[in-house]
Amino acid sequence: MYRYDAFDQQFVDERVAHYREQTRRYLEGELTEEQFLHLRLRNGLYLQRLAPMLRVAIPYGTLSSEQLRLLAHIARHYDRGYGHLSTRQNMQFNWPELAEVPDILEELATVQMHAIQTSGNCIRNVTADEYAGVAADESVDARPYCELLRQWSTAHPEFDWLPRKFKIAITGASDDRAAIDVHDIGIHVYRQDGEVKFDIKVGGGLGRTPVIGALIREALPVEHLLTYVEAIMRVYNRYGRRDNKYKARIKILVRAMTAEGFRERVEEEWVHLKGSPSTLTPEEIGRIEAQFLPPAYPVNATASDSLATDRLTDPEFNRWVRQNVAPHKQPGYAIVVLSTKQTGVPPGDVSDAQMEAVADWADRYGFGEIRVSHQQNFVLPDVPQDQLLELWREAKASHLATANRGLLTDIICCPGGDYCSLANAKSIPIAEAIQRQFDDYDYLYDLGEIDLNISGCMNACGHHHVGHIGILGVDKKGAEFYQISIGGHAGNGASLGSIVGPSFSRAEVPNVIDDILTTYLESRIEDESFLHCFRRIGMEPFKERIYAEAA
Amino acid sequence: MPKLLKLGRVSDSQPDLVDADSWTHASGKGVRIAVDQEIDERLLAADLIAVDFPVFNDGRGLSLAVLLRSRHGFTGELMAVGDVHEDLLHYMQRCGFTSFLIPDERDPMTALAVLAPYSDYYQASVTEPIPVYRRIGRGA
Incomplete structure (x- = not known):
């Protein structure tokens, strides 16, 4: 997974200091509610019915065990011992103190996390297939391109004050688990003649006016990703409605201009941006892609012999494997969905102890990586097939083994x-x-x-x-x-x-x-x-x- | 009286502005344009263009500034007027604004203090057209 370099760390640290200063001005009465609202939202803080809610970014749903342990600590220390997995692969805390939020952000920064642009009218966390990098049906891992977009969109000078929130999703698999048709921008990444290409859809979305996105660009070469998105954002930022928040999403603009009319405007804009210094270099693409290379699977890994026997001996385990285990690219490995949908627990709610348990399993059975799905479940991306039984026993004891992935009760x-x-x-x-x-x-x-x-x-x-x-x-x-x-x-x-x-x-x-x-x-x-x-x-x-x- | 923040200094000097439709180069005055206005080539001859923010969080003014600078090559003074809020100055500056008319109710010294909250940014901008990864060795 992506690890911060000195620049990323510097930026996130400065962001914490910046927000601490904004919070201070608010608490001292220098900022009105309305002015502070826009600033706190860009740092993930809502004021809810009972208390503030802090939404922490989990970029494209990928977490390390160290990061998850810190989230557990935050749940315990600043909240009431639990967090909530959101439908956009983030984690929400429902009971933080407004004045303590800068401290929480400072703690998050120590493990390369933040809450930047998890709310507000700006480009939000870019979401991806929760099985990215390990899915058997995948042609390209979407996460490097999510990361490139994350960096590009962070405190973007021109696109942080949009008419409305803006959500981008990317998938590189044949089975679209990222719901790209219902995002402001939905991207399908694939390989064509050895080259990475993007098909780009715009104007999908849910909310008050649900719309399926329209394809406006096919086979965009990888180096043009940022300039093409820049062209879309500029057309939207200039012409999207600002007079009515319910008509301010890009889908309304695309509908008003027609998809073809919108595409033409974007292409006109892109003529000026194509080839600009924001065009990605092969070195930068390579630097990011290299951080998502597969982990060091054992060279002799093969399909497990013991799994079939284990399944036969325990019908309950068999059920769980059938329902919650997905095929992996690597022979001998499996993708495991740890369902949070146990009856009596709000979907997506996880306790500090559960978070720590999941972090431990990620270290013990996998390579220290965890995913969060938009279905509000945890995913362990790399579990050896012959250790599934052991993992299942532990998950069951921690109430994370409900065999309902994809079923009616996986709500x-x-x-x-x-x-x-x-x-x-x-x-x-x-x-x-x-x-x-x-x-x-x-x-x-x-x-x-x-x-x-x-x-x-x-x-x-x-x-x-x-x-x-x-x-x-x-x-x-x-x-x-x-x-x-x-x-x-x-x-x-x-x-x-x-x-x-x-x-x-x-x-x-x-x-x-x-x-x-x-x-x-x-x-x-x-x-x-x-x-x-x-x-x-x-x-x-x-x-x-x-x-x-x-x- | 609003304060003018320009070149790192706060002053009482007030811009002499005329709305775009009645502006002429001969007037010697600055031209004021609305955030939703299309760029009129005629106005590029002005020494000063002021973009009027109707509300502080209207990002159209940012795109307009980028276009004036990057596409139309405007090199004169670009001023943010209207509902100018200190927490947007760093965005405005990176989009090519060079001066800011700080409204009465805002504190110009705070505005000056929060002008540059970050030492560097990821992406290209008007003031730094080269993205960070092309300028520094990343990955360390």
Whole structure:
């Protein structure tokens, strides 16, 4: 993974000092709430319903064991002993003291971490496939290009005061796990004739107006990555709407200009930037790529003999392997998803002790590296197959071995009305009610892969539009209600869900989910997935069952 | 009275500005442009262009400055006026602004103190057109 050089460290240290000085001016009354708001947001600090919330950047979801141990320390020392994995691969702390945040940032800087641009109307943490570098279906590791963008976008002189927040995601795999179709910029990186190339999409996004991004550039050569993104950012910064925050995202501009019109403006702009000193040099690309080279796998690593026996002897272990272990590039190794979705625990919440345990496993079984997925789970990228059983036993004792990766109960869920001041409704109790009602593994396994995503408001942090089943908290005359959609999808061939109809009370939601699942089970042909089945039969059969019962 | 921050000094001198549509070179005055304005080649002959920030966090003024400097070769004085906030000065400066009219309610000495919070930056800018990795040996 990427290690800071002296320059990175200097910049992050100076940022801490800078923010400490801004906090001091605020506390001494020299900055108004509104002025300080924009400064604290660019350092990850929100003021929430009950307390401030600090969002720490985990660039493209990659962490070292040392960094995770520091996060555990922060959870224990400055918070209430837990952190929350966000849907953009960051970690959020819900109870820090505003005056202590500079100290937290200073501690983070000692392990090459920060909270720079994790909120505010600027370029946010660039997200990536959580299996980047190890996935069997990957052609290029996306992380070096995320890192190049991270450095370029950090305190960018021109693009730190955009009309609205700006999110970039990159994938280099054939199965898009980074949801690039629903980002402001979504990039697919691949190799063509030995050269790294990018396909660039713009104007995707969720929120109030969900849109699938439009492809505006194919096969962009690697050296032009930053100048091309610069051209996009300039067109957006100049022409994106600033009069209405709900119409300020780039998707609205792309729609207004049409994708073709937007592409032409970007190309006109790029003519002036192409070949400028911001063009990447082969040396710089090589320097960054070299930091993401695969670790030193044993030369004689081969597929494990003992794994098959272990699976046969313990059905529970077998289930977990089937569900939570993904194929690895390297023979003899596996990618392990440590699910945070245990019933009764808010999705994405992890305790300090769990963080330390995961850090220890990363050191013991792997090469000291951990990933965070946008599905709010931890991932251990390099586990020898013949040690899976041992790891599973430990993970089980730490409540991180729920065998539900990709299943109905692996719910993506925002913090919702329990914490967030934007939320219209609570989301965590909905997740819990669903997990309680559908707790039979065989039933869940029979249902197959179903993404159930919950957002407490239109801002869609819980990605409800792209859930196969999406749940959105809405306010109906002061009461919390839930609108349900079906047919969204975040990966390849992304789609936005369709709303089933009038919204439901919290108590009704689990039964509505049951109606949806029953309709699917009765309608599916052979091993047809939920999504395929919905796309084939449409909304009507689902609607009929749901509202027939309600009537 | 607003204070002018220029070349590391604070002064009481006030710019003499005319809006773009009524400005002529013969007037000898500075020209004031709005952040959403397209660049009119005619204005490039001015000695002073002032970009008027309607609110302190309107980043359009930053792009406008970059275009004036990098694309249109404007070499005169580029002044930030309007809702100029001290915490944006370092961005403004790197986008090519050379002077700042600090509003009454802001403290010009604070503005001076926070003008350069970082010793260097990653990316190219108007004031440093070469990205850091091309200037220093990175990786150490």
